[in-house]
Amino acid sequence: MSKMEYARELARESIIEIQSVSKTFRDFKALNDVSLNIEKGTIFGLLGPNGAGKSTLIHILSCQTRPSSGSVYISGLDVVSDKKDVLSIIGVVPQENSFYDELTVAENLRYFGSLYGVAVIDIKKRTHRILDMLQITEKKDSRASTLSGGMKTRLNIACALIHKPEVLILDEPSVGLDPVSRRALWDTIREVNSEGTTILITTHYMEEADLLSDRILIMHRGNIVVEGTPEDLKKTVGERIIQITCTPGNYSPITSQLEALEGVGSCEVNEERLKITLTDEQALEHVIETVEASGNHITNIESNRPSLENVFIHFAREEWH
Ligand SMILES: Nc1ncnc2c1ncn2[C@@H]1O[C@H](COP(=O)(O)OP(=O)(O)OP(=O)(O)O)[C@@H](O)[C@H]1O
Ligand SMILES: [Mg+2]
Numbered sequence: 001m002s003k004m005e006y007a008r009e010l011a012r013e014s015i016i017e018i019q020s021v022s023k024t025f026r027d028f029k030a031l032n033d034v035s036l037n038i039e040k041g042t043i044f045g046l047l048g049p050n051g052a053g054k055s056t057l058i059h060i061l062s063c064q065t066r067p068s069s070g071s072v073y074i075s076g077l078d079v080v081s082d083k084k085d086v087l088s089i090i091g092v093v094p095q096e097n098s099f100y101d102e103l104t105v106a107e108n109l110r111y112f113g114s115l116y117g118v119a120v121i122d123i124k125k126r127t128h129r130i131l132d133m134l135q136i137t138e139k140k141d142s143r144a145s146t147l148s149g150g151m152k153t154r155l156n157i158a159c160a161l162i163h164k165p166e167v168l169i170l171d172e173p174s175v176g177l178d179p180v181s182r183r184a185l186w187d188t189i190r191e192v193n194s195e196g197t198t199i200l201i202t203t204h205y206m207e208e209a210d211l212l213s214d215r216i217l218i219m220h221r222g223n224i225v226v227e228g229t230p231e232d233l234k235k236t237v238g239e240r241i242i243q244i245t246c247t248p249g250n251y252s253p254i255t256s257q258l259e260a261l262e263g264v265g266s267c268e269v270n271e272e273r274l275k276i277t278l279t280d281e282q283a284l285e286h287v288i289e290t291v292e293a294s295g296n297h298i299t300n301i302e303s304n305r306p307s308l309e310n311v312f313i314h315f316a317r318e319e320w321h
Helices: 003-010 054-061 083-089 105-115 120-133 149-161 179-194 206-212 230-237 252-259 281-293 308-319
Strands: 014-025 028-039 043-047 069-074 090-093 167-171 198-202 215-220 223-228 240-247 264-270 273-278 297-304
Touching (some): 028 054, 028 069, 028 198, 028 215, 054 167, 054 198, 105 149, 149 167, 179 198, 215 308, 230 308, 252 281, 281 297
Parallel strands (some): 043 198, 043 215, 090 167
Antiparallel strands (some): 014 028, 014 069, 215 223, 240 297
16 A cells, blocks of 8 residues: 555545644734544535635645645645645635636536546546536536526536545635525535535535534634534524513613523523523523513513524624624
8 A cells, every 4th residue: 555545544534634724924824723624525614704714724725825834634635745636636616716708618627627637538427417417508508708697606616526526625605696596506515415525615604504514613813713513503502592572671670680590691682672592491481580570571482593693693702802
């Protein structure tokens, strides 16, 4: 077994290994000692506010920029010293379209296929398969410049898939897509994943991250804030989010009283309603007693499990100030 084969054998489980990666631009630290393993065959969601370092990390993973310190291995290959081999096993869908406007859809795929050294016969087969999966077969001979925005996104993805990559990296692929196209994109991502491709995706759409990702990482200012399954992350916020509407709705005197109750995480007044996070659902009974005892009459109670959006906002408030 060659050294490279051995390294790839070791990487069977964690296909992406990010070890203490920092990236500094002049004196600005865009990534600060980031370590992360991504398991083979999973869909991994990378989240964080603007400027968190998501694209910087993706640029490092896709060999477009080198880490200032630390190492990254993809399928056991070093993104710096084994760059050529890494590029042959990853597909990157950058935020800006990478295809050529003046070429047709099929010509673009032929171009990217040859760039990756895919045999002509395989390019033909894959083109057929990919266009079918992305539902743009009918645009095969159309010039890329004439495609609609959503179709351009699909072509951008198609170009990244032509060489059958082991890892597909997508940087905010759903920006500008209508709700139907967005769902079609999710189906495509799932389908590519079901064929064994590991997916790394960044997005600002929490619903999208929640629905697609096996695991999620939230970053902020180059640091990892939290990592886990969507369910794990939601548990960090609490069990339930309760919204209570009252008449007369005189809430200010009781918010701190409610916050002091066992099983209550936080309490705030939100659009003339009380918004209470319960860390223990049993606390609801005491919440109701406290509210009623204050002279407020409850007219409505809404109860929801935390969404990923709640998680994001929770960490935004807790950690980002
Ligand atoms: N080439 C560069 N030179 C200087 N600073 C840079 C460079 N590239 C990125 N940065 C800075 O690094 C930080 C992280 O940028 P990055 O593009 O990785 O953020 P992001 O998480 O992708 O944000 P967004 O959600 O807006 O796409 C930002 O403050 C950015 O200005
Ligand atoms: Mg970005």
